Every structure is written in structure tokens, then in C-alpha cells.
Amino acid sequence: MVVxxxxxxxxxxxxxxxxxxxxxxxxxxxxxxAVRRSSLESGRKTDQVGAxxxxxxxxxxxxxxxxxxxxxxxxxxxxxxxxxxxPLKNYLAEVRLKPVxxxxxxFWHWSxxxxxxxxxxxxxxxxxAQGVYEAGFEAVRDRVERRRADVSAPVVTSGxxxxxxxxxxxxxxxxxxxxxxxIKAPAPGPGQVRIRQTAIGVNYIDVYCRTGYFxxxxxxxxxGMEAAGIVVDTGPGVRHLRKGQRVxxxxxxxxAYASHRTMDAALVIPLPDWIDHETAxxxxxxxMTAEFLLYQVHVLKPKETVLVYAPAGGxxxxxxxxxxxxxxTVIGAxxxxxxxxxxxxxxxxxxxxxxxxxxxxxxxxLTKGHGADVIYDAVGKDSFAHSVAALAIRGHLVSYGQASxxxxxxxxxxxxxxxxxLSRPNYGHYTDTPEKVAAIxxxxxxxxxxxxxxxxxxxRFKLSEAAEAHRALEARETTGSTILIPDQT
Numbered sequence: 267m268v269v270x271x272x273x274x275x276x277x278x279x280x281x282x283x284x285x286x287x288x289x290x291x292x293x294x295x296x297x298x299x300a301v302r303r304s305s306l307e308s309g310r311k312t313d314q315v316g317a318x319x320x321x322x323x324x325x326x327x328x329x330x331x332x333x334x335x336x337x338x339x340x341x342x343x344x345x346x347x348x349x350x351x352x353p354l355k356n357y358l359a360e361v362r363l364k365p366v367x368x369x370x371x372x373f374w375h376w377s378x379x380x381x382x383x384x385x386x387x388x389x390x391x392x393x394x395a396q397g398v399y400e401a402g403f404e405a406v407r408d409r410v411e412r413r414r415a416d417v418s419a420p421v422v423t424s425g426x427x428x429x430x431x432x433x434x435x436x437x438x439x440x441x442x443x444x445x446x447x448x449i450k451a452p453a454p455g456p457g458q459v460r461i462r463q464t465a466i467g468v469n470y471i472d473v474y475c476r477t478g479y480f481x482x483x484x485x486x487x488x489x490g491m492e493a494a495g496i497v498v499d500t501g502p503g504v505r506h507l508r509k510g511q512r513v514x515x516x517x518x519x520x521x522a523y524a525s526h527r528t529m530d531a532a533l534v535i536p537l538p539d540w541i542d543h544e545t546a547x548x549x550x551x552x553x554m555t556a557e558f559l560l561y562q563v564h565v566l567k568p569k570e571t572v573l574v575y576a577p578a579g580g581x582x583x584x585x586x587x588x589x590x591x592x593x594x595t596v597i598g599a600x601x602x603x604x605x606x607x608x609x610x611x612x613x614x615x616x617x618x619x620x621x622x623x624x625x626x627x628x629x630x631x632l633t634k635g636h637g638a639d640v641i642y643d644a645v646g647k648d649s650f651a652h653s654v655a656a657l658a659i660r661g662h663l664v665s666y667g668q669a670s671x672x673x674x675x676x677x678x679x680x681x682x683x684x685x686x687x688l689s690r691p692n693y694g695h696y697t698d699t700p701e702k703v704a705a706i707x708x709x710x711x712x713x714x715x716x717x718x719x720x721x722x723x724x725x726r727f728k729l730s731e732a733a734e735a736h737r738a739l740e741a742r743e744t745t746g747s748t749i750l751i752p753d754q755t
Contacts, residue, residue, distance in 0.1 A: 490522025
């Protein structure tokens with residue numbers, strides 16, 4: 267049976283404020299009470315027509331919805347369910363906004379049509395109308411009101427605020443969008459810590475956030491997920507940190523590009539006495555990434571052959587060192603002989619560079635036709651096909667970054683020719699609890715202390731020079747890790 271559902275409401279806010287929340291096709295997990303988590307497939311952008319969001323409801327049901335159209339001019343978008351655990355067949359919906367003439371308010375119309383099994387039409391109509399639409403109206407109304415309060419209301423804290431500086435973007439775009447602003451770090455609330463930051467890590471995920479490729483930064487906001495510093499004070503309930511303690515973190519939410527920061531304390535960790543701030547800021551996120559790539563995503567075994575892309579970079583250099591110590595044969599793939607020398611010094615037994623032979627031909631020559639047992643590929647679009655061709659039978663391709671762009675659409679059947687295993691790990695899924703962070707960081711710190719890995723800082727920039735750091739990173743002019751040092755004031 268075909269069912270039609272329509273609901274409308276008026277929200278006491280300008281249309282731009284409401285549209286800013288709704289046009290983020292993958293942002294509903296941050297405001298809709300029915301959605302537990304959500305992610306975009308295939309590296310699409312959050313407002314890109316054709317994007318598919320794969321989300322989980324609070325009850326555990328999985329739903330995949332595709333964005334069919336989006337108009338910023340008409341404040342309208344359409345989407346459809348392409349796969350779901352709930353019985354809503356051929357579900358097609360539209361969201362439409364219009365400004366209300368009498369006052370700065372917004373009219374919101376949400377409608378859909380779908381087919382249901384016989385006898386379930388009333389139940390599913392109520393589910394969509396109440397559990398989705400009405401609940402969504404209230405949630406967005408609350409989110410918009412809270413946003414307006416955050417901007418207009420004075421910050422109330424339990425103590426004095428600390429003046430500082432942050433590098434912020436007001437809109438997604440190039441490095442030129444990063445600019446310095448004065449901030450006031452508030453006193454920490456329950457479960458929070460305030461940190462005077464001494465060194466800040468720069469990672470390629472910061473570029474993804476700045477451009478909007480990853481939906482982790484909502485302007486105006488500072489990027490950055492990694493830093494080290496000194497605890498200024500802690501809020502109620504924080505027991506693992508104390509004033510004056512040396513600490514570091516590598517976790518969302520973004521906002522590390524700042525001289526001072528107040529944040530949730532759960533994933534902030536104390537630093538061992540023997541490690542300095544710059545090493546911690548340069549190596550924590552990259553090192554924890556290397557740990558779960560080698561010990562969890564693919565449990566590396568002695569004598570396996572490993573291919574590491576960008577072996578002169580931050581994560582790549584750590585992977586070479588660590589994989590070598592674990593007994594693997596390590597091959598690096600880089601763009602120049604200068605970077606090849608860095609990779610060899612980091613533990614790569616062989617390095618391939620562009621030449622007359624393709625990457626896969628060079629790998630097959632080095633392995634006598636066997637191929638690589640595991641490939642750690644952070645390049646993406648330009649490397650994916652070569653990686654597939656360079657794998658051994660039953661090889662494992664770990665695609666953990668897309669520096670050259672989206673890999674595009676691939677027929678999974680083509681992987682059967684070698685019985686390939688493909689992984690696309692998400693950093694947050696391996697580091698989202700204090701227990702996970704404690705275990706990973708402990709193994710990383712042991713590896714640094716016993717010399718298994720060495721964190722190399724290739725570039726240092728002032729915090730005010732963050733744009734230059736991003737330009738160098740995107741131009742592949744960096745080696746090792748890059749850090750920002752807060753300017754002296």
C-alpha cells in the first residue's frame with residue numbers, strides 16, 4: 267500500500283540558520299534523537315548530490331539514504347531510501363523551507379511517499395510522522411536556539427577566562443581561509459580540562475576538515491585534533507589529570523589550532539616524564555594510527571611483505587620503522603629519490619619511484635611475482651588501481667587516506683580475482699574511549715622509548731603560520747611530522 271505523510275512547522279529563526287543545519291545531509295546524527303550515528307559512503311561531501319548516508323537508528327536498525335537533489339536557492343532537497351532494515355519500500359522524501367513574511371521566522375514542510383506491507387500502513391505512517399518528522403522539528407528548533415544562544419549570550423564560567431589566539435576558518439576552502447582570532451578559554455566545567463598548549467600536531471585530516479571533505483568542522487571553528495601542553499586547571503569529576511601536569515591528546519572534536527583550549531578531559535592523557543611536548547604533539551595521532559594499522563586492522567606477521575605509500579611522511583615513516591622491527595619485508599612507494607633515501611633510513615628494505623615500469627610491475631619484480639601481502643595506502647585516487655594490481659593472492663589493501671582524492675566507484679567483483687581483503691579504517695573507531703586510547707598510547711610510548719620507532723619532526727611553523735603549513739602539506743613538500751608552536755605574546 268502507498269502511504270503519503272506530510273508535516274509542517276514554523277521555527278522562530280531566520281531561514282539561513284535553519285537551512286545551515288538541514289543542508290548538511292550527514293549531520294542529522296548531531297541533532298535527530300532517532301539517529302545514533304551516521305557516515306557518508308565513498309568519501310562524498312555532505313552536500314554532494316548522489317551522496318549516500320549510512321546511518322544507524324537508536325534501536326540498531328540500519329538505513330541507507332541517497333541525496334537526489336539540493337538547491338540553496340530554493341532551500342529544498344530530496345532524498346530516497348536505497349536500503350533499510352525497516353519496511354519502507356520506495357521511500358521518497360522532500361524537505362522545503364520558506365521564509366515567513368511576518369517576522370524573522372521559517373516555514374518548514376517535510377513530505378514523503380512510500381510503500382508498506384499490508385496491515386502496517388498505520389503503524390509506519392505514525393512512525394514517520396511522529397518519530398521522524400515531529401521529533402526532527404523539535405530537535406532542529408532546539409539546535410538553532412542553542413546556536414543562537416552560544417553566539418549572543420555571554421560565557422558564564424566558574425572562574426576567569428584566559429586570553430589566547432586560535433587559527434579559525436569562517437568557511438570551507440583553501441589555506442587562505444585560516445586566520446588568527448582572539449579567544450577566551452573558559453574555566454573548565456564538569457569533566458573538562460583547560461590546557462595551555464605548547465605544541466600542536468598538523469595532520470592531513472586537518473586539510474580534509476578545512477576543505478569540508480570531512481564533515482568534522484562547522485565554521486567558524488579551528489581545525490586540529492592533536493596537541494600537547496600543560497594543565498591549567500580541571501573541572502569537577504576529573505580524577506586522572508591535575509594542575510601543572512604535562513598532557514597530550516589526539517582526538518575529536520577539532521579545535522587544536524589554539525594557544526589555550528578547554529575541552530572534555532576523558533581522552534586527554536598524561537605524558538611520561540621522558541617524552542617532550544614537541545615529540546608528543548608530532549607523534550601521538552600518527553603513532554596511534556600506525557599502531558592500530560599494524561596490530562588491529564591487519565595483524566602484521568613476520569616475513570610478510572608490506573607496501574607503504576608516502577614512506578617519508580609522518581604515518582608512513584612510523585609504519586616503515588615498526589613493520590621492519592616486527593620482521594616484515596618493507597617496500598616504500600614515493601615520488602623522488604630524496605624521499606626514497608628517507609624511507610630507507612626509516613627501515614624500508616626497498617623503495618620504488620616512478621619510472622619506466624609501473625608500481626605493480628616493480629613490486630612483482632621485487633617479490634618474484636608474489637606481490638605485497640598488505641598495502642597501507644594513504645594516497646587514494648591516484649594509487650588505488652595500482653595497489654589492487656600489486657597485491658598478492660589473498661592480500662589485504664588498507665586504504666586509510668585519500669590525499670589525491672576520492673577513489674571513485676569500484677565493482678567489488680573485481681577484487682575476487684585475487685580474493686582481496688579491503689579495509690577503510692576510521693581513526694575515531696579505534697580511539698573513542700579512554701580504555702582504547704590508554705592501550706594504544708601505552709604500546710606507542712613503549713615503541714618510542716625502546717627505539718622501535720622514532721618520531722621525526724621535519725617542519726616547525728608558528729601557529730600564526732598555519733596556512734603555510736597546510737600549503738606545504740598539500741604540495742607534498744613535507745617529510746616526517748609537522749608541528750605548530752603557539753606564538754609568543
